[in-house]
Amino acid sequence: MKSGFIAVAGRPNVGKSTLVNALAGGKVAIVSDKPQTTRRRIFGIANAEDSQLVLVDLPGFQRPLDALTERMQRTVDSAFEEVDGVLFVLSARERIGAGDRFIAKRVFALGVPVVIALNKVDRLKGGHIAQQMTAAARLGNFHALHPVSAKTGDGIGELRDELVGLLPDGPLYFPADQRTDLTVETQIAELVREKALQLTRDEVPHAISVEVEELGERFVRAHILVETDSQKQILVGKAGAMVKDIGVRARPEVEALLGHPVFLELMVKVRPHWRRNDATLERLGL
Ligand SMILES: Nc1nc2c(ncn2[C@@H]2O[C@H](COP(=O)(O)OP(=O)(O)OP(=O)(O)O)[C@@H](O)[C@H]2O)c(=O)[nH]1
Numbered sequence: 001m002k003s004g005f006i007a008v009a010g011r012p013n014v015g016k017s018t019l020v021n022a023l024a025g026g027k028v029a030i031v032s033d034k035p036q037t038t039r040r041r042i043f044g045i046a047n048a049e050d051s052q053l054v055l056v057d058l059p060g061f062q063r064p065l066d067a068l069t070e071r072m073q074r075t076v077d078s079a080f081e082e083v084d085g086v087l088f089v090l091s092a093r094e095r096i097g098a099g100d101r102f103i104a105k106r107v108f109a110l111g112v113p114v115v116i117a118l119n120k121v122d123r124l125k126g127g128h129i130a131q132q133m134t135a136a137a138r139l140g141n142f143h144a145l146h147p148v149s150a151k152t153g154d155g156i157g158e159l160r161d162e163l164v165g166l167l168p169d170g171p172l173y174f175p176a177d178q179r180t181d182l183t184v185e186t187q188i189a190e191l192v193r194e195k196a197l198q199l200t201r202d203e204v205p206h207a208i209s210v211e212v213e214e215l216g217e218r219f220v221r222a223h224i225l226v227e228t229d230s231q232k233q234i235l236v237g238k239a240g241a242m243v244k245d246i247g248v249r250a251r252p253e254v255e256a257l258l259g260h261p262v263f264l265e266l267m268v269k270v271r272p273h274w275r276r277n278d279a280t281l282e283r284l285g286l
């Protein structure tokens with residue numbers, strides 16, 4: 001049995017979580033077009049007959065702005081301590097630049113193999129991909145470089161085989177049918193947050209957090225936390241239209257996760273400055 005842990009590093013929004021989902025063969029991490037979607041460490045587990053590849057999905061590298069982003073960056077730093085390799089994700093759709101070089105400095109100094117995934121190659125011309133691969137190759141002494149599309153699945157099988165090849169002989173760290181380490185409550189909270197992120201923009205997505213208050217047989221109650229009254233108005237929407245829409249979008253996925261129908265009750269609450277409040281962050285598991 002080959003088993004071990006691969007940390008997934010990269011700038012915000014390059015597609016780390018989408019890639020983890022593709023590699024794990026199912027949704028473990030939420031995804032959005034807003035940067036800083038991932039706030040906590042999430043294991044995405046790719047099980048096979050003779051291997052268990054644990055992908056450590058992480059927040060993107062960033063300059064900390066408040067207690068939340070400080071904790072997020074600490075999560076990234078500490079995740080590098082005991083891994084068998086790093087999957088360094090780049091976006092082929094953006095200039096490979098200073099932000100990527102900053103991360104490269106960290107990951108290439110860890111002393112473990114670094115596999116580069118040049119993501120989002122779908123719909124890009126061959127010449128452009130080749131150029132980006134050349135730029136990516138300059139970042140450091142990589143073990144392998146794979147152009148992939150987490151969205152279409154292009155190159156994912158090859159990348160998974162490459163990563164499994166880095167794993168030492170080891171035990172099963174998780175039951176072979178488990179795909180993530182998140183609790184059911186956290187998975188539900190994340191699904192609700194994903195839908196709220198899809199429907200909001202500017203500063204609002206960053207001010208949203210979700211907490212499951214009650215998980216019953218056929219009933220889930222969750223709070224959508226925001227920081228100000230005006231954010232609350234946005235999330236509630238005209239005559240409750242927005243919060244209703246979030247519920248309509250989240251419920252099928254919550255039901256798929258639980259395996260049965262549920263009544264999903266969502267309430268929007270103001271929790272001033274929750275991003276700066278260590279006690280609240282602790283409670284939210286961040
Ligand atoms: N075209 C294209 N879009 C992609 C691909 N992979 C991810 N995306 C999009 O890129 C955006 C960011 O994806 P995420 O997976 O949330 O990115 P992330 O790196 O985890 O972002 P953070 O958690 O915020 O650091 C989403 O809109 C995805 O749909 C891809 O292969 N091709």
Ligand SMILES: [Mg+2]
Pocket residue numbers: 016017018029030037038058059
């Ligand atoms: Mg993410």
